[in-house]
Amino acid sequence: MxxxxxxxxxxxxxxxxxxxxxxxxxxAVAAEKEKCYGVVKAGKNDCATKTSSCAGTSKTDGQKDAFVMVPKGLCDRLAGSSKEAK
Missing domain, CATH: 1.20.5 (Single alpha-helices involved in coiled-coils or other helix-helix interfaces)
Structure with a gap:
């Protein structure tokens, strides 16, 4: 060579x-994230929900039991968000 x-x-x-x-x-980076429910676009959730078995299968925008991982503190500032599934 x-x-x-x-x-x-x-x-x-x-x-x-x-x-x-x-x-x-x-x-450390993973610890700086949190689950944020109710703000995910349809098909963009990070994990299984009560009504679907895997990531990317949420049926509607803002589905209350679908979450996405966001930086800690951001979920509190998003309209319609929750730190717990509803």
Whole structure:
């Protein structure tokens, strides 16, 4: 392999490794999120609901038992939101 190709391959590998660690969510980041019910668009929920078995299956906008994970504190400021399923 040429020296220039080796340098490019090394640089790209380094960037990919760095991006992989930057995109991996840490426990601290996960702790800074909360479930927010009643604000999800149809089909955009994060997990199962009382009426559906998996993520992305909410039937209506603002479904009261469907949630999305949001940064802590944001749910309190969204109209129609709740921290508990209704």
């Amino acid at each position: 040429k020296k220039s190709n080796l340098a490019v391959a090394t640089a790209v590998s380094g960037l990919l490794a760095l991006a992989g660690t930057a995109l991996t969510p840490s426990v």
